[in-house]
Amino acid sequence: MSTDKAKVKEVFTRGLIRENPIFRLVLGMCSSLAVSTTLIGALGMSVSVLVVLICSNIVISLLRNFIPNTVRIPAYITVIAGFVTIVQMVIKAFFPEIDGLLGIYLPLIVVNCIILGRAEAFANKNGVLISALDGLSMGLGYTIAMISIAFIRELLGSGTLFGVQVIPASIPPIMLFALPAGGFLVLGILMAVCNRIAEHFGQPKAELGCDSCAAYGRCPAKEFEASQDEAQTDADRKIRKAGARAKRNEEDRK
């Protein structure tokens, strides 16, 4: 029971900072850069992603023994696209203002890597409740990231927060932050901060390459790399043997 509790805690806290989908897994970049110019838009997008993520995680976890391995990606995409369209219809019907803000990025949640990524990495291997929790955790992580990017971009780029003037209008806003370039800047800086926090919580130091990737433990690339390593050591051994043999032959001749 205690291990269960530990696992629940571990799954829930994982998505917030240590494996934050935007800052640590670097997934779903398109929407996070495009819709983060205003806090309202970021919040609407986050809630949509959260809902779709939890729903699709639950359904895919339920179907995990039913979906054959060969067609799992099309099956996941169908499920995700279904939920996204439902969310889209509901938003259009009941929150038309938010629909105007999100525009094309709402239907694009279908191809948002976070959702397909969680289906592939977690929901198809785990039970329903823990998958729902994983969706909640990752969705909240996405929300935290979106809100923090949008907070900085809206404050500096437009001088407002949630559309309310915060910095006096007489001071011109720093337009750069409302433009895509500013989005990249804010994202990069926040990513660095997040890496620092994650290191503080015992994650490996961020480096280029697979070793410090937050998803490394469950990534198929690891197995591939391991098999490469094995092949490499095999080849090394052969070369070394051949070298030793040549040396021996030479000594013999002497």
Next chain:
Amino acid sequence: MSENKKSVFNEIIRPALVLTVITLVTALCLALTNAGTKEVIKANAEKELLRSKQEILPAAEAFSEEKEEELNGKTFKYIEGTDASGEIVGYIFQNSTPGYNGPVTALVAIDTEGKIVDVNALDLNETPNVGMLVGERDFLDQFAGHSGEIALTKEKAAENEVQAVTGATISSAAFLNSVNEGLAQYAAVSGNAPEPLSPEEQACPDAAEFSEEKTVEKDGNTYTYKEALGEDGSLIAYIIRTESKGYHAPVIVLTAIDPDGTIQGTATVDLQETPNLGSKIGEEEFMQQFVGKSSEISLGTLSDTSVEAVSNATISSKAFVDAVNQALELFPLVSGGAS
């Protein structure tokens, strides 16, 4: 054999079946959601449209269905706004012009006197804080009260001008163009549009009326001409119709020559030369050169007896000059016949 069949089932048929089932169930869920939200979405869209219409034409209580009208060969749609008694109080036009980052759409409300009541920008997708400022009231409020055609300026706006958004000239110009299109469409709808000038009127704008067509013969050919009469009924010019072989088809020219033998103006009839090349002989810039000449004209640099050809359209220009020269040759016969 049965094991083989089993593997076929597992590898091909089962995945297909599973995918089909998932797709069907998803489609069912979507259909149910759609049934629940369709009406609300439609009502929202209608409400939003009515709100946006009422916002820019507050005097109107109700709006007509979209109506169609034609301007310069293109059909456009507009809406009439009516007050409580059903009287038309204004019109709403919607036009788009390519901007910096996609179409810039202007909704223009014009009252029955042709003055702009209000304008609004729809679905603006320009650069944030630059082109997007076109959609702010600071810019839009400049338009109210204008009529006719509006020009763009970067300085302080004078009569019939609006000031562009700083750093967003392209977006401002696109919006302005959409508004001007609305103003032109208003003129077409309200019947205030200037009638296109007939070729005779073009050649001799001062004339109040034209006589019946008369004929004159020279070297076995028959030519036609009309007399242009002033307001007091006096003769101001003979408008002689001549033609010459152009690049594609005969170039038909009307030359207005006053009783002293000086050219007053020229015009073309059904010009069919190459667009943007030969067609330029029908434009003011070329035709203006003939005014004031009275003796045979040649092509060359502009002088008392020669005119400059339209560049890259020498054949068309030459045809035009030939036709005018024919008219000048006919003039003694025509004026002699009249007196």
